Amino acid sequence: MAAMVRLVVSVSLLLALTLPLFSVYGLLQRSKITLDNNEYKGILIAIADDVKENANLLENLQEILTGASGALYRATKQRAFFKEITILLPNTWSNDLVNVEATSEIFDAANAIVTKHENVGRETPYTNQFGSCGEEAEYIHLTDKFILDKQWTVDTYGDPAKVIVHEWGHLRWGLFNEYATNSFERFYLDDKGNVEPTRCSRAVIGKSYDSETGIRCNVNPKSGKRPGKYCRFLPTMPNRATGSYLFMSFLNSVVEFCHSDVTGDPLSLHNAMAPNQQNIQCSYRSAWDVMLESEDFKNDSNPARQVTDTTPTFRVVKIAPLRIVLVLDVSGSMDDNDRIGTLNQLATKYIQATVPDGHSVGIVEFENDAVITSDLRELQDDKDRDELANLLPKTTREATCIGCGLESGIDVLEKDGHSARGGILVLITDGEENREPYINEVKPSLISKGVCVDTLAFGTSADEKLLSLSEDTCGLSFLYSEDVSSTGLSDAFSATITSRIGGSSNSSFELYSEKQAIPSTDTLKGTIVIDSTIGKSTKFFFLWTTSPISVVLYRPNGTAIDETSLDYERNDGARTVSIEITGIAESGTWLYEVTANQSQQVEISVQSNVREDTQPIRVTTTTSNSLITETPAMTNMYAQVQRGYAPIVKADVVATVERPQPHSPVKVNLLDNGAGADFTEDDGVYSGVFLDFVNATCPNCRYNVKVTAGDTDGTAQVPISTFTGGVLPIRPPNRIDENTNITEPVGPFYRVTSGGVIQAPLAIPPGDNFPPSRITDLRVAATSYDNQTVTLAWTAPGNDLDRGTASEYHLRYSEIFEVFYKNFTNGMKVSNSNLTVGNLSSPKTFGEMETMTVLMPSKDENITYFFAIRARDAPGNVGPPSNIVSATIVYDDPDEIINITTESLDTTLDTETEADMQSGQISIFLIIGCSVAGALLVIVVAIILSKCLIKNKKYLPDKEGVENIAF
Known part of the structure; x- marks a missing residue:
């Protein structure tokens, strides 16, 4: 009978990275967890407000976490356990369940969240993980069903306490799963x-x-x-x-993480050859090896200690309304470019429309010293908002005493004996401080009192200490570059709210934010998409700069809203036209037309609240490095696009980075293709690298990041699956779960959000400073016994990380895995003369698919070959070696099968x-x-x-x- 060829292939393991690893910073920092004397403190677990009040849920959650503390203590070889945990309840839950008063706790800063399982589409616990190996993740996601239905949880996942330990490995130490997934071979x-x-x-x-x-x-x-x-x-x-917790935590015998000590427990010895994410992302290192490199255990920190009781102490609090103090610079330089007018304009919008009902705002202005313009005022209706907005500063005075403003902000928070803890100061300034007290003198008080400081640098000359002030006080940091197209000030104001109450069912989203030029003799036209998940309290804003404008807004059905409509309001003092839609704004495309009698820039923004019983589309952003102190400067940018907590794939996501003038903004397409900066394909996390830093006059130049996400061509989808990662359930995923591509269309949508600010050093070294990105998806596409060939495929890397085109590939193979993975150059080199298809000297542009066929040495017996590849650029920078794949070319006689x-x-x-x-x-x-x-x-x-x-x-x-x- 004719011979047939069969292929045995595995995608295997990552070679050691040569690029540095960076910490991942979210726009809003998570609750800071500390480990001291083997005790974890500062853990915040938040329950979403879509979860109905249930005392049993609270009791069960504490029971699970108590069990997890003991299991963690054993898994870390008596080096760590949970000591203090705060559980944040929705503000709709009864005060009877609370044992202390809330201070600074907010939902979006939680280390773990609990949501209603019907609104998630999946019950499996998982960890939201953006960063690379060893980097802390975002948060653990649990559902109310996992906590309440004890029998179902045990039958599905085993001991829930061990599930928490599994997820803690991802969250705290940046570990990855050790089971096979769709992306890696089983x-x-x-x-x-x-x-x-x-x-x-x-x-x-x-x-x-x-x-x-x-x-x-x-x-x-x-x-x-x-x-x-x-x-x-x-x-x-x-x-x-x-072992191991990262493989099958449901096994009763599993009590440890895998380790690499050949003299240790052989029943939890690390399997370096397994083609799983832990090996691929962590360069063959075992989970325990990665843990030992963390700040928790590095240099023998927190050595083993005998503890008889690992039961945590639980604080139960309720979400408290936000208390915000605007700390505004009115020094003389704020007259330049009418900065004080722009500040008044955007701050008015913030007070009148952005801050939700029930939250409080105060105002402080500073120059030589500081003046409290308004104490905290709870915003409940239009009257409250108008009266407070009328107190915003309109004129400037003298010097810049930033510390004065911060101290007065604390005074506002502490008035009438209240604690400042949990209060937020929104500091906006355009210059460097030149009066005592200085920022560094006031900062210790801010930290000790638990006050968050959001900073907004108004222009490139603002004090360089603003970013570190925000990071040290768990605040946010923004930049308004004053570029003619920048919407940074409006985006920043919005982010101070949306970043803190995004988990609320009353969340407000910025749908649109653009600044465009309008000629005096023409009409500016544009469209805005309102999707079916939002539409409550929808407000359209049109802000002019020099002379009044006229606006006509058309609903999707063609009905016009103009200055004769009751919903239309013009505020000449704030230079704003606002249109608030009564009831629910219709889903679809809205058209606007703007006319003016003078050429000028017009800023258009739209915000809207979530509809009842819907899962909103949200975009959250992070950067791998926001405070860069070394050169060459680079940062990875990430944007997660979700409907509720389900990933949205195939969306169009773009990061716009505003650079110091006169340099123009740079747009970076963020991709979800599993290549370069992106770790996992189609997981709803879109990634890209920014390298276009410049030499400028600013001592520490700041770069503003704005991210837009949308779908106008109908390609965006939500994968529908009962198992899409997370802890491995006892029941193996079946055909429908993993192998049928079930998706649901999202429909047209558009979102915009601030990505915060990046601060980089002045000196940017010339030349090509970055190698090609690492290839992570090398795979065997085919083999031929008759031709003795192996066909390999992969995604092309860039010339500088994810950008451009590399110059050549270095491809190697070996018959011995251990020798090969320890040193890439130990493998046998493949040259173009060994290829029957492809050219190692002509790589494709980043993101394109490569296919090459290698002619192997002729063998009479079955041989397993291991392959790895890396790319090189023209100046000689060499990228890290790829993952290793294995293939066997075999003679297949059906009579012998x-x-x-x-x-x-x-x-x-x-x-x-x-x-x-x-x-x-x-x-x-x-x-x-x-x-x-x-x-x-x-x-x-x-x-x-x-x-x-x-x-x-x-x-x-x-x-x-x-x-x-x-x-």
Whole structure:
């Protein structure tokens, strides 16, 4: 019979990175967690306001966290446990559940959140993780069902306390999962040519079956056939492996993270060859190795300590209204370019429309000293807002005493004996301080009193200490560059609110923000999309700069709103036309027309609140480095686009970076393609790198970041799946869960948000300072036995990280995995003469797909080859080596294939596994009611197999008792 070729391939492991790793900073910093004397403190867990009040939920949550504290203590070898945890309740919950008064706690700063499971579309706990290996993640996401339904949780995920430990590994230490996902192979070839299930440690024993049919999916590796796409590895119950939490935390025997100490516990020894995210993202390092490099344990910090009681102390608080004090610069330089007029204009909009009802705002203005213009005033109606807005400064005076303004801001927060803790000072200034007290003199008081300071640099000459002031006080930092197209001031004002109450069902979103030039003899026209998730309290703003404008706004049905409409309001003092839509604004495209009698810049912005019973579309941003102190300067930018908490994929996401004048802004397309700065394809996190820093006159130049996300061509989608990452459930994902591409269209939408500010040094070294980005998706596309070839594919890197085109590729291979992964250059070099397809000297542009076919040495026996690749640019900068892939070219004779796909599952499981499956510990599809003919067939196959097993002894189970996937 004609020979056929079968392919056994695995995507495997990442080579050591040569680029530095950066911390990921969110626009709003998370609650700061500290570890001192083995005790974690400062942990904040917030319950979303879509979760109904339930005392049992609070009780169960504390019970789970208490169990997790003890489990964490054991998993960290007696080096860490939870000591103090704050649980933040929605403001609609009863005061009877509260045991202390809330201060600075807000939902969007929580380290873990609990939401209503119906609004998530998935129950699986997971961690929102943007950063690279070893970097702290954003937050842990849990649902009310996970906490309330104890039996369901145990049946689905095992002990919920161990689930928390699993997620803590992601959150605190930047660890990654050790099970196979859609992106990585569930089975791989070791360097002996055996097929192994992806797991850590290899001490986890079990068997593998087709998740659809329940039939054994094992095949003879000599045939070259790998397990089918529905094949799943199922652990034996009970198991003996003690590791790892990042693989199958539901196993009762698992009590540790995998380690690399060959003299340590062999039942939790790290499996470096497994093609999982932990190995690929962390350069083969075990979870424990990464943990030991963290600030928690580095240099033997927090050594093991005997603790008899690891029960945490719980503070239960309720969300408190925001208390905001505007601290405004009225020094003489604020007259330049009519800055005081622009500030008055945008601050008026902030007070009249951006701050929601029920929150309080005060005003302080400063120059030589400071004056309290208004104490805190709760905003409830238009009268409150108008009266407060009328107190905003309109004229300037003398010098700049920033410290005076900060001290007066504290006084406003502390009036009538109130605590300043949790208060927010929004500091806006255009110059450097030149009067005592100075920022650094006041900062310790701000920190000790728990006051957050949001800073907005009004122009490039503002004091360079603003960014560090915000970071040290857990505040936000922004820049208004005064570029003619900049909307930075409006975006910043909006972000001070949306970044803090984004978890509220009454959240307000900035839908649109643009500044455009309007000729005196022309009409400025544009469109704004309002999607079906928002529409409450929708307000359109049109801000002019020199002379009044006229606006006509058209609803999607064509109805016009103009100056004769009741919804239309013109404020000549604030140079604003505002239109507030009564009721719910219709979904669809709105058209505006603006006319003026004088050429000028017009700023258009729209904000709207979430509709009832909908999951809003939100965009959140982070940068890998916002305060850059070294050169060459670079930062990764991330934007997460979600509907509720489900990822939105295939959206158009752009970051606009405003640079010091006269340099023009730079647009960076953020991609969700799993290449370059982006870690995972189609997870709703869009990433890109910014390198266009400039030499300018500012001592520490600031760059304002604005991010827009939208979908106007109908490509954006929400993946619908019951398992899309997170802790591994006991039930293996079935065909529908993982292998059917089920998505739901999002529809047209548009969002804009501030990405904060980046501060970089003056000196930018000339030349090409960055190598090509790392290739992370190298894979084997095909093999040919007749031609002795292996076809490889990958996504092209850039010339400078993610940008441009590299000059050449360095491709290597080896027959020995261990030697190869320790040093890329140990592999055999592949040259163009070894290729039958492709050219290593002609890379494609970043993001394009590469395919090359390598002619391998002719062999009569099956050989496993390992491949890795890296790119080089023209000046000689070399990128980090890629992940390693393995392939075996085998001769496949159908007459010699031994395939056990006819063996019935319930005739092969060992007694312990079968009993556990019947009790719900493990769930798979059982084949029952076999016919007599079927039973005879099984017996015949068993006889044949027994002979094959004797003949092929190398495929027998290994010494550790792990069943080889072949049989």
